[in-house]
Amino acid sequence: MNAVTKSKGKIIASKDSLTRSIQRLCFQLMEHHGDFSGSCIIGIQNKGVWLAERLKEKLYQLDPKLAILSGKLDITFFRDDFRKGNKILTAASTEIDFLIENKRVILVDDVLYTGRTIQAALQALQQFGRPASVELLVLVDRRFNRHLPIQPNYVGMRVDALEEAYVQVKWSEEGDTDKIIMFDSEPKQI
Amino acid sequence: MTNQTLTGRHLIGIKDLSVQDIELILQTAEQFKEVLQRPIKKVPSLRDITIGNLFFENSTRTKLSFELAEKRLSADIINFSASGSSVSKGETLLDTVQNILAMKVDMIVVRHPSVGAARFLSERIPAQVINAGDGTHEHPTQALLDAFSIREKKGTLQDIKVAIIGDVLHSRVALSNILLLRKMGAKVKVCGPPTLLPKFIQSLGVEQTYQVKEALKWCDVANVLRIQTERQDLQYFPSAREYQQYFGIDRALLDSLDKEIILMHPGPINRGVELTTDAADSKHSIILNQVENGVAVRMAVLFLLANRPLSN
Numbered sequence: 226m227n228a229v230t231k232s233k234g235k236i237i238a239s240k241d242s243l244t245r246s247i248q249r250l251c252f253q254l255m256e257h258h259g260d261f262s263g264s265c266i267i268g269i270q271n272k273g274v275w276l277a278e279r280l281k282e283k284l285y286q287l288d289p290k291l292a293i294l295s296g297k298l299d300i301t302f303f304r305d306d307f308r309k310g311n312k313i314l315t316a317a318s319t320e321i322d323f324l325i326e327n328k329r330v331i332l333v334d335d336v337l338y339t340g341r342t343i344q345a346a347l348q349a350l351q352q353f354g355r356p357a358s359v360e361l362l363v364l365v366d367r368r369f370n371r372h373l374p375i376q377p378n379y380v381g382m383r384v385d386a387l388e389e390a391y392v393q394v395k396w397s398e399e400g401d402t403d404k405i406i407m408f409d410s411e412p413k414q415i
Numbered sequence: 416m417t418n419q420t421l422t423g424r425h426l427i428g429i430k431d432l433s434v435q436d437i438e439l440i441l442q443t444a445e446q447f448k449e450v451l452q453r454p455i456k457k458v459p460s461l462r463d464i465t466i467g468n469l470f471f472e473n474s475t476r477t478k479l480s481f482e483l484a485e486k487r488l489s490a491d492i493i494n495f496s497a498s499g500s501s502v503s504k505g506e507t508l509l510d511t512v513q514n515i516l517a518m519k520v521d522m523i524v525v526r527h528p529s530v531g532a533a534r535f536l537s538e539r540i541p542a543q544v545i546n547a548g549d550g551t552h553e554h555p556t557q558a559l560l561d562a563f564s565i566r567e568k569k570g571t572l573q574d575i576k577v578a579i580i581g582d583v584l585h586s587r588v589a590l591s592n593i594l595l596l597r598k599m600g601a602k603v604k605v606c607g608p609p610t611l612l613p614k615f616i617q618s619l620g621v622e623q624t625y626q627v628k629e630a631l632k633w634c635d636v637a638n639v640l641r642i643q644t645e646r647q648d649l650q651y652f653p654s655a656r657e658y659q660q661y662f663g664i665d666r667a668l669l670d671s672l673d674k675e676i677i678l679m680h681p682g683p684i685n686r687g688v689e690l691t692t693d694a695a696d697s698k699h700s701i702i703l704n705q706v707e708n709g710v711a712v713r714m715a716v717l718f719l720l721a722n723r724p725l726s727n
Contacts, residue, residue, distance in 0.1 A: 299446065302458035302488075302718070313420045313722055316446040324454070352455040 234393070234412075238382060238405035243364075246381035247276075250362060251283045253379050254331065263357070264329040265294035269346050270301075270317040273334035275396045276364055280333065294328070296321035303345040319349075326354030331379075335394040337363040340375035365392050365405060421719050425537040425544040428553035429594040437559070437599060443715035444563050444708070451487070451711055461490035461721055467520040469512065470547070471497040471527040476682050476706055477547050477557070481524050484713035493520065508532065509539060516542055522720065525549075543720050551585050551646060557681050558591035560712040562599065564705045565636055568677055572599040578630040579621075580606045581640030581662065581689050584613050585647065588681045589640060593619050606630035607640075607662060610651040627662050631672055638679040639664060639689050655688050666693035677701055 238246070258264040261284075268277030274297045284291055301316040332346055343361060350359065364381035370388055384392055384407065391411040395401040421436050429437075450458055466485050470478055478494075485492045495515065497503075502511060512523065523540075525533050526547040533546035548554040562572060569575050577596055583589045583605045596603050603621040605612055612623055624630050631637055642658065652658045669676070678690075678699040686692050695702065 301446075302450065302460045307460050308463065308721060308723070315419055316443055316718075318446060319449050348459070352450075352453040354454065 234406040234408040236404050237384065237392075237407050240403045243381075243403045243405065246364065247279050247283055250379050250381060251280060251287060254280070254284065254362070255287065257360075258329065258331070261291055261293045263327075264331060265296065265323070265325060266331045266333060267296050267298050267321065267325075267350070269332065269334045269342065270297055270299040270319075272336075272394055272396065273298075273332075275398050276335050276362075276394075277333040280362075294323055296323070298332075298346055298349055300342060300345040300349050303349045305341060305345065321353050324354040325350065325356045327357045328354075330356045330359045331362055332359055333362045335363065336365040336367065336392050337361070337375070337377055338367045338370050338392075340371050340373035343375050344373055364394055367392060420722050424720070424723070425533075425546075426555055426716055426720060427534045427537055427544065427546050429555050429558050429591045429598070430553070432555070432595075432598075434598055437562070437595060440559055440712065440715050440719060441563050441566060443719055444559075444712045447487075447714040447718070448708065448711040450714075451707075457487050457489060459489045460718055461485070461488040464521045464721055465491045465493070465519060466717070467493050467495060467515050467523045467542075468547075469495045469515065469523055469525045469527075471502065471508070471525070471532070472548065474526055474547070476709065477526065477554075480706070480709040481545075481547060481556075481713050484710050484717060487710070488714055488717055490522075490717070493518070508536070512536055512540060516540055522717070545716065545720065548587055550587065551590075552587050553591045553594075554587040554681075555591050555595075556709070556713055556716060557588050558595040559716070560705055560709045561588075561592055561638060561679060561681070562595050563708050563712050564679065564701055565601075565677070567704070567708070568701065569635065572596065572601045575601045575636060576604070576634045577601050577636045577638060578604050578606055578634035579638050579640065580627060580630055580664070582611045582642050582647075582651075583607050583616065583640065584611045584651075585643040586640045588638075592638060593621055597621070604630055604633060608652050608658070627664065628668065628671075631664070631668065631676065634676055636677045636679060637664070638681075640681065641683060642685055642688055655685075659688050663687075663689060663691065664694050665691040666697055669694055669697060669699055675699065679705060682706070 266277050268274035281293055297320045299317045299319045301314045360378040362379040363377045366377050366380045366383045368383055369385055389410050391408040393406050395404050397403055419439050422433055423431050468481055520542055522543045524545045524547050528550050530550035530552040532549045533544050537544040546555055566572055579589050593603050597620045605621055605623045606627055680702050684690055684695055
């Protein structure tokens with residue numbers, strides 16, 4: 226990785242390369258899940274939900290006949306850092322209006338870092354039934370920063386960075402263009 | 416969404432809450448309501464917290480609702496009722512609470528017949544305090560769950576007309592409701608016999624009337640209060656039968672209105688006094704929705720009070 230400027234961060238994936246990654250991920254999903262009957266896509270709040278939306282949009286473009294079950298999962302109440310650090314947690318909505326019993330769940334998040342979010346998500350997911358299997362799809366895998374033995378099944382890009390670096394995915398929903406930025410430390414205001 | 420928490424460490428009354436605080440509690444309660452619809456209704460958030468429920472006064476709904484909310488959040492809980500305790504041997508409130516806190520309790524939920532009991536404790540003990548009713552003063556979680564229930568039906572609180580009918584003088588539910596509804600932009604009219612409406616109540620920004628039909632015709636939501644005989648040291652009205660004649664609400668009265676209103680009651684109902692059975696069990700009534708929402712709202716309050724950086 227090249228040097229990262231302190232304040233503004235460095236763009237490590239542009240809109241075009243992001244779009245290409247999403248397209249590739251969609252083909253991989255279609256390879257494994259066929260017509261998606263018996264499968265569902267669950268986006269983790271907040272940014273995983275936007276990625277899940279992008280994936281669904283692309284999948285429908287590739288095959289308009291698909292019918293994909295999808296939902297949003299908020300993991301605030303399951304996080305293991307509640308009352309542990311200086312961060313204050315704010316809950317977002319969970320919208321899963323089906324049981325995941327015996328379904329093949331594709332869990333979607335933007336960045337896989339320590340694995341703690343995914344651990345909380347797996348715990349939260351149990352409240353909606355016993356899935357046949359759970360797979361993990363992430364846009365960015367920071368593979369050398371894991372605290373837990375959690376690995377993704379589908380990866381947009383791998384980023385090898387120092388522990389203190391901060392990788393952020395920006396979506397147009399946030400009033401920006403789609404891109405991935407890397408900072409050398411976590412910005413104060415996210 | 417920005418990271419937010421409540422401004423205060425305790426929940427003593429609606430008086431201390433800002434509009435943002437109330438909005439945050441109601442929004443968080445919506446998320447908890449969804450959690451309570453799941454096949455498994457428990458979340459682990461408060462697993463390292465111990466909560467003491469201190470009830471120096473009788474309660475069914477509030478006590479069970481807090482207890483269930485705490486259990487759904489995985490907190491450890493201890494329950495205390497004044498009856499059958501050393502309070503009858505003359506132990507003071509502060510001594511009682513400090514002995515309970517010596518057992519390493521992080522948060523207490525307190526109901527007490529004296530006005531200001533919750534604030535008194537919050538100024539003297541290290542634990543966080545939630546007021547579950549202090550005498551005739553405030554009952555903040557009831558007002559929050561009432562507001563949540565109204566908003567669920569109406570979509571907003573802004574400009575909604577709420578009539579509060581009955582024993583306003585002795586009601587902590589009425590005061591907390593008035594303060595909250597006024598902060599959130601609703602319009603409030605109180606109605607009851609002149610002896611049961613406090614003097615200068617208009618200074619809280621509410622209208623008043625002595626005619627129950629006028630109040631019902633005006634309102635979108637009627638919150639009917641219980642006649643609190645246990646707090647009435649004087650004869651405020653001649654008889655329950657006469658009260659029922661002038662201020663009781665029955666099905667015929669509701670049907671005579673040219674619109675559908677929402678009927679609420681904080682419980683327990685004196686059936687046949689302030690509400691007849693056919694009114695309390697009618698389609699207008701959301702009394703049981705209020706009880707259901709109570710758990711979600713109390714989970715939100717407990718979660719948000721615990722949701723503080725440890726450095727504070």
